[in-house]
Amino acid sequence: MAAAAVVAALLAGCAGGSDGSAAGAPASTAAELPAPAQRSPAAAPAKEGTPAAAAPSKPGSGNADSDKAKSDKAKSDKAKSDKAKSDKAKSDKAKSDKAKSDKAKSDKAKSDKAKSDKAHSDPASPGVVVNKRRPLSPRDFVPSKLVVPRVERTVAAERVRLRPDAAAAVEKMFAAAAAKGVGLTLVSGYRSFEEQAATYNHWVGQYGDKAQADEVSARAGHSEHQTGLAFDIGQADGTCTLVLCFRDTEAARWTAEHAARYGFILRYPQGHHEVTGFSAESWHFRYVGPKIAAAMKAAGTATLEEHFGLPPAPGY
Numbered sequence: 001m002a003a004a005a006v007v008a009a010l011l012a013g014c015a016g017g018s019d020g021s022a023a024g025a026p027a028s029t030a031a032e033l034p035a036p037a038q039r040s041p042a043a044a045p046a047k048e049g050t051p052a053a054a055a056p057s058k059p060g061s062g063n064a065d066s067d068k069a070k071s072d073k074a075k076s077d078k079a080k081s082d083k084a085k086s087d088k089a090k091s092d093k094a095k096s097d098k099a100k101s102d103k104a105k106s107d108k109a110k111s112d113k114a115k116s117d118k119a120h121s122d123p124a125s126p127g128v129v130v131n132k133r134r135p136l137s138p139r140d141f142v143p144s145k146l147v148v149p150r151v152e153r154t155v156a157a158e159r160v161r162l163r164p165d166a167a168a169a170v171e172k173m174f175a176a177a178a179a180k181g182v183g184l185t186l187v188s189g190y191r192s193f194e195e196q197a198a199t200y201n202h203w204v205g206q207y208g209d210k211a212q213a214d215e216v217s218a219r220a221g222h223s224e225h226q227t228g229l230a231f232d233i234g235q236a237d238g239t240c241t242l243v244l245c246f247r248d249t250e251a252a253r254w255t256a257e258h259a260a261r262y263g264f265i266l267r268y269p270q271g272h273h274e275v276t277g278f279s280a281e282s283w284h285f286r287y288v289g290p291k292i293a294a295a296m297k298a299a300g301t302a303t304l305e306e307h308f309g310l311p312p313a314p315g316y
């Protein structure tokens with residue numbers, strides 16, 4: 001490709017990402033503050049459970065009624081005391097059960113979060129999230145299997161490779177596009193750590209500084225091309241390859257609309273630079289599997305970071 005033209009077009013396309021923040025939230029006023037709690041007078045502590053010392057019955061008093069009354073009272077006091085103990089035990093048990101249940105819930109939430117973090121950190125998972133704050137682990141990760149998808153490729157890309165699941169989905173999507181008269185080509189796919197280092201250095205050389213290169217190219221160990229799940233497309237006639245005008249082509253429009261059906265998302269959409277860290281790339285797609293892609297499309301969620309509740313990654 002003509003590097004100068006690409007650079008010029010990319011420079012022209014770096015204006016994306018102005019999200020127009022809204023004005024700050026209004027400061028809270030005194031009227032919104034809760035009224036001080038009413039202090040209720042302290043209730044006199046109830047004297048419960050202090051058994052009255054039974055007066056010793058006088059021997060030979062012969063007051064049977066009085067003895068019976070005392071005995072009844074004692075029974076009644078005992079019943080009350082037993083009930084209080086039983087109520088307390090029930091209440092303690094309920095508290096203990098609640099604490100156990102809360103702990104179990106909290107443990108489950110922690111475990112779910114750990115599992116979800118693992119899924120987004122494992123470079124072999126279609127749910128992996130790689131960005132400027134989330135390098136691949138290990139940084140020199142290589143997918144266990146890579147295949148060459150049987151689709152049209154650009155002349156420069158003689159052997160574009162992808163993971164088998166992503167490659168199969170690319171073949172299906174390109175066939176569906178062709179059936180609608182939309183010609184797609186595969187421009188690039190898997191890049192090794194070393195290839196990404198060379199790509200990034202190329203852009204640093206072109207721009208003369210890292211800040212501008214960081215807008216369009218990932219540093220080695222931070223590119224999702226290294227997962228074998230990401231690829232760039234072009235249109236059949238080869239024009240607008242990897243440059244801003246691609247977004248106005250039928251190839252870009254058709255793919256943006258139908259990619260989710262095949263398990264792909266547009267990874268760097270227009271206007272989300274502050275989350276993804278990259279200028280919009282209407283040609284860069286990422287395999288996440290049909291389930292995640294469909295859920296994002298249904299919810300209208302633009303980025304993987306937002307879909308998984310991960311922090312934005314505007315910079316390294």
Ligand SMILES: [Zn+2]
Nearest residue numbers: 230231232284
């Ligand atoms: Zn790409």
